[in-house]
Amino acid sequence: MKKILAFVILFGLVLTGCSSDATTEVTTIDFWNPFSGPDGQVFDGIVQAFNEEYEGIYEVKTQTIADEYYEKITTTSQTGEGPDASIMHVDQVPVFAENDMIVPWTDEDLNAMNISTSDYDENIEQAMYYNNELYDIPFDVHAAGWYVNTDLIPEDQIPTSYEEFRELALAEPLVEDTYNVCMPAGMWVAYDIFLQNDVPVMSEDGSTAEFNTAEGIKAYENYMELVNSDTTQTPGDDCNQMFTLGEVGMTSDGPWMAADFDTGNINYKFIPLSSTFGEGTKFWASSHTFVKYNKDLTPEEEDAINAFVGFAIENSLMWVEANQIPAISKVKDSDEVQNDPLLGELAKDTEDFTFYPLLPTTQALTENIGVCTDSIFLGQTSVEDGLSQCSQLITDQSAIILNEE
Amino acid sequence: MKKSKSAYLFILPYMSMFLLFLVLPTLTGFYLSFTDYNGVNFGDESWVGLTNYINLIDKNSFYFSDFWKSMLITFRFCLLIVPACIFVPLFFATLINSLKRGKKAVKAMFYLPAILSVAGVAAVGTWVFDQKYGVINYVLSLFGHEGIRWLSDPVTATLSIALLTLWWSIGGNLIIYLAALSGINTDMYEAADIEGASSATKFFKITIPSISPQLMFTTIMTTIATLNIFGQSQILTKGGPNYSTRTMVMYINDTAFGPLQAAGQAAAMGIVFGLIIIFITMPHFRKVLKEI
Amino acid sequence: MKKKIRFALILALGIIWILPFFLMISTSFDANVTAIKWPITLFPESFSLEGYKEIFNNPQLPIFTWYFNSIVISTTFTILSVITFSLAGFAFAKLKFRGRNKLFYAVMLTMMIPGIMNLVPLYLIVYKMGLLGTKLSMILPGLSGAFNVFLMRQFFISIPDEIMESAYIDGASNFMIYRRIMMPMVKPALIVVALNCFMGSWNDYLWPSIVTSEPTQRTLTVGLSMVTGKYGAQFNVTLALVVVSIVPTLILYFVFQKYLLDGMNLSSGIK
Numbered sequence: 001m002k003k004i005l006a007f008v009i010l011f012g013l014v015l016t017g018c019s020s021d022a023t024t025e026v027t028t029i030d031f032w033n034p035f036s037g038p039d040g041q042v043f044d045g046i047v048q049a050f051n052e053e054y055e056g057i058y059e060v061k062t063q064t065i066a067d068e069y070y071e072k073i074t075t076t077s078q079t080g081e082g083p084d085a086s087i088m089h090v091d092q093v094p095v096f097a098e099n100d101m102i103v104p105w106t107d108e109d110l111n112a113m114n115i116s117t118s119d120y121d122e123n124i125e126q127a128m129y130y131n132n133e134l135y136d137i138p139f140d141v142h143a144a145g146w147y148v149n150t151d152l153i154p155e156d157q158i159p160t161s162y163e164e165f166r167e168l169a170l171a172e173p174l175v176e177d178t179y180n181v182c183m184p185a186g187m188w189v190a191y192d193i194f195l196q197n198d199v200p201v202m203s204e205d206g207s208t209a210e211f212n213t214a215e216g217i218k219a220y221e222n223y224m225e226l227v228n229s230d231t232t233q234t235p236g237d238d239c240n241q242m243f244t245l246g247e248v249g250m251t252s253d254g255p256w257m258a259a260d261f262d263t264g265n266i267n268y269k270f271i272p273l274s275s276t277f278g279e280g281t282k283f284w285a286s287s288h289t290f291v292k293y294n295k296d297l298t299p300e301e302e303d304a305i306n307a308f309v310g311f312a313i314e315n316s317l318m319w320v321e322a323n324q325i326p327a328i329s330k331v332k333d334s335d336e337v338q339n340d341p342l343l344g345e346l347a348k349d350t351e352d353f354t355f356y357p358l359l360p361t362t363q364a365l366t367e368n369i370g371v372c373t374d375s376i377f378l379g380q381t382s383v384e385d386g387l388s389q390c391s392q393l394i395t396d397q398s399a400i401i402l403n404e405e
Numbered sequence: 406m407k408k409s410k411s412a413y414l415f416i417l418p419y420m421s422m423f424l425l426f427l428v429l430p431t432l433t434g435f436y437l438s439f440t441d442y443n444g445v446n447f448g449d450e451s452w453v454g455l456t457n458y459i460n461l462i463d464k465n466s467f468y469f470s471d472f473w474k475s476m477l478i479t480f481r482f483c484l485l486i487v488p489a490c491i492f493v494p495l496f497f498a499t500l501i502n503s504l505k506r507g508k509k510a511v512k513a514m515f516y517l518p519a520i521l522s523v524a525g526v527a528a529v530g531t532w533v534f535d536q537k538y539g540v541i542n543y544v545l546s547l548f549g550h551e552g553i554r555w556l557s558d559p560v561t562a563t564l565s566i567a568l569l570t571l572w573w574s575i576g577g578n579l580i581i582y583l584a585a586l587s588g589i590n591t592d593m594y595e596a597a598d599i600e601g602a603s604s605a606t607k608f609f610k611i612t613i614p615s616i617s618p619q620l621m622f623t624t625i626m627t628t629i630a631t632l633n634i635f636g637q638s639q640i641l642t643k644g645g646p647n648y649s650t651r652t653m654v655m656y657i658n659d660t661a662f663g664p665l666q667a668a669g670q671a672a673a674m675g676i677v678f679g680l681i682i683i684f685i686t687m688p689h690f691r692k693v694l695k696e697i
Numbered sequence: 698m699k700k701k702i703r704f705a706l707i708l709a710l711g712i713i714w715i716l717p718f719f720l721m722i723s724t725s726f727d728a729n730v731t732a733i734k735w736p737i738t739l740f741p742e743s744f745s746l747e748g749y750k751e752i753f754n755n756p757q758l759p760i761f762t763w764y765f766n767s768i769v770i771s772t773t774f775t776i777l778s779v780i781t782f783s784l785a786g787f788a789f790a791k792l793k794f795r796g797r798n799k800l801f802y803a804v805m806l807t808m809m810i811p812g813i814m815n816l817v818p819l820y821l822i823v824y825k826m827g828l829l830g831t832k833l834s835m836i837l838p839g840l841s842g843a844f845n846v847f848l849m850r851q852f853f854i855s856i857p858d859e860i861m862e863s864a865y866i867d868g869a870s871n872f873m874i875y876r877r878i879m880m881p882m883v884k885p886a887l888i889v890v891a892l893n894c895f896m897g898s899w900n901d902y903l904w905p906s907i908v909t910s911e912p913t914q915r916t917l918t919v920g921l922s923m924v925t926g927k928y929g930a931q932f933n934v935t936l937a938l939v940v941v942s943i944v945p946t947l948i949l950y951f952v953f954q955k956y957l958l959d960g961m962n963l964s965s966g967i968k
Contacts, residue, residue, distance in 0.1 A: 064923045071662045075817055078447055079824040081910055099445045236557030241537055363664030375647035378557055396467050400665055411871045415788035418781045426841035427807055433818035500707050514711035517718055520946040522900035525939055529717045584885030618851040633811055654811050675814035682809040
């Protein structure tokens with residue numbers, strides 16, 4: 001008995017010493033990403049390509065974190081065990097910047113990457129700054145569009161204006177046992193409703209939610225008219241699932257859903273929101289960006305990071321395979337992207353992409369606006385009550401965040 | 406029983422681990438509940454005294470209604486889950502014990518879900534409760550019912566999570582009861598049979614008292630586990646719809662790591678919640694301690 | 698008659714209970730399932746090991762390393778747990794010492810605080826001890842749990858004191874009583890603790906994912922979580938991953954489950 005105990009403890013201790021790092025001249029950096037879906041394989045490919053090109057000099061060790069991505073980064077960064085650099089959604093930048101967990105990219109960094117801010121469209125460039133410092137470098141830009149099942153909705157029936165869209169949604173199904181339109185819901189839908197109707201969402205200083213106005217209510221009521229119609233789905237049904245099975249003519253989501261839709265045997269096309277809501281309509285977009293963490297890095301490590309980011313951006317055409325639109329103009333506006341069968345139409349509209357404003361209170365908006373408007377969508381609260389409660393919640397949270405400064 | 410000095414050696418391994426890895430972090434958390442720690446920079450926090458605690462009883466505070474709402478939601482889960490998780494496995498255990506054949510197979514069937522991790526259980530959950538293709542709605546469709554949107558309505562979402570938790574957890578208590586039942590001296594049953602006692606009498610007068618330590622244990626532990634529900638709720642409904650399934654642990658987690666980054670406040674919530682749990686389970690504690 | 702009904706009832710319930718489980722396993726052996734099937738079929742339409750081949754042949758998946766790590770960590774943890782918790786449980790149940798009740802009370806109180814609060818402080822402590830990334834960091838903290846000490850204590854309490862009295866009279870020390878008399882009598886409880894600890898450690902996801910940073914340090918659950926989503930709608934691969942991760946626990950269960958119904962032999966041994 002004692003022998004077993006001793007052996008086990010010894011065994012355990014021996015094993016703890018059993019991780020040794022081979023010392024070489026290769027500079028390694030720890031890079032984290034949240035791409036836990038099929039796009040993860042594409043990103044791994046980019047990392048692999050970089051490691052092959054810089055073999056013996058730099059090595060990027062990438063980790064895909066599936067859940068609680070930002071929590072893990074926060075926890076581990078406190079002991080220096082966090083990543084050296086990572087992908088970060090653009091709306092998370094303010095929080096990490098405020099807490100000094102990420103550091104701005106310098107001009108030298110950009111030079112080493114062979115890029116400059118003028119390589120990006122103005123709206124995208126604006127999303128790189130927080131408090132006038134350049135904290136994030138966008139890798140891609142993504143937004144939602146319309147998926148249209150071309151077997152169910154013939155070419156000439158595809159709406160080209162809001163009136164036509166409304167008619168289609170309210171019309172009897174073109175094909176029996178299907179829905180012409182499956183009304184989307186969620187964070188970006190709420191944001192889009194306000195954007196498209198010129199309803200301000202947050203005040204410029206980020207302290208107050210401003211969508212609880214007569215215009216905001218009217219805009220939302222128009223949306224809910226279509227949601228509550230008998231001709232559209234019952235709220236709570238899974239639009240994407242039904243679309244894959246060929247039961248829905250039109251629904252909205254981002255290009256990343258294409259991989260899932262391909263598993264159904266349907267013919268579809270992906271068109272930008274502007275086709276229904278009019279040219280020049282602004283709509284929600286987000287971006288996966290590169291950020292660098294507040295760690296003591298050696299100059300070689302900094303060089304390695306810059307080399308990797310530069311490489312990834314240079315080769316961001318590879319990212320198209322993950323159904324994402326590269327952010328840098330020379331790739332975004334290239335023929336391959338503009339004529340891509342899936343992304344092409346959306347890529348032409350990137351100048352209307354509207355990112356969440358980067359404010360200390362951005363998180364209060366993004367974390368709540370989807371959840372609290374869901375209750376309106378599901379018919380549990382009226383539009384008036386729902387928008388009132390929602391804006392109050394966001395404003396209250398913002399007050400606390402701003403007080404913490 | 407003589408007083409024993411060697412007892413301290415017996416508890417030494419456990420107590421050292423306990424102090425280092427449980428008490429120390431808890432005390433740290435307790436300290437943090439009096440600060441404005443943001444979960445990011447340990448060492449940068451400043452003292453705020455009782456503010457975080459006052460926030461939980463001040464009606465005008467931002468945290469007040471959400472905190473107590475989460476409490477209510479959590480207790481609701483408790484009421485739904487705990488009795489079922491005590492009586493159902495007990496029933497199964499006695500039945501299994503009385504079987505002449507097939508004990509092993511039946512035991513395994515009920516226990517196996519318990520070996521899944523939370524993620525696995527949630528995966529099963531999304532499948533079973535899926536509105537279009539879930540198992541439950543499939544069965545309902547055989548009766549002509551159009552199916553229920555399980556996860557979109559607060560009531561059914563709560564029920565779904567409760568049911569899923571039940572499915573998962575029954576195995577754990579089942580094996581404890583089986584182990585306990587196996588230890589009962591059969592002499593007592595034979596004596597009762599001689600006196601002509603009925604099954605019910607035997608059950609209530611012999612079985613239950615004999616396994617009362619384990620019954621006590623499972624009641625307390627199941628209650629605590631239910632009060633701490635996090636994983637299934639998070640993965641299945643993310644606390645929705647409209648925060649109606651956001652349990653206390655989820656809310657604490659959101660407060661600490663969410664947009665508010667109020668880890669100090671979250672720590673205070675944890676302490677208050679813990680105190681309330683202690684208050685509820687205290688009568689049972691006394692019973693447990695009096696057993697010796 | 699009644700027995701047959703009882704048996705049928707419990708069999709039916711058992712089948713319902715295990716159905717999702719069974720479907721999961723059977724789908725993992727199906728050839729390239731890419732969409733939710735309707736209606737649900739009990740057995741794979743075309744049997745295939747494709748899902749499993751994908752996992753084991755993928756160079757990006759150091760699955761054997763992960764398996765090894767998990768097995769070492771969980772086994773060590775289980776053995777240490779059974780020893781530590783039974784020693785403490787026995788002392789709290791049967792040995793008299795100063796402050797026993799108060800101490801046990803304190804131990805039970807700590808169970809009431811939601812564990813999530815301890816996450817960050819615990820992480821900092823483990824870091825200060827220099828244990829981040831090591832197997833010890835995934836073994837030692839779990840030994841502080843009050844759950845299994847409580848369980849062991851309850852089982853030891855059920856043993857009549859007379860047994861100890863006669864052993865004392867025979868000149869036995871506490872440790873001898875513990876080792877030769879008490880432990881064999883609570884075998885079912887030990888099995889429960891061993892199963893719980895092994896499963897708890899094996900399935901633990903959040904903590905190992907925070908303390909490990911290198912792929913070679915990771916456990917199976919953490920490693921799989923990073924990979925599962927990358928197979929998107931290929932359910933056979935995803936489910937194969939799940940099946941692969943539950944095999945050791947299943948084996949453990951089937952090996953030890955007969956002890957769960959063994960009697961505690963109260964009437965044998967000590968006279």
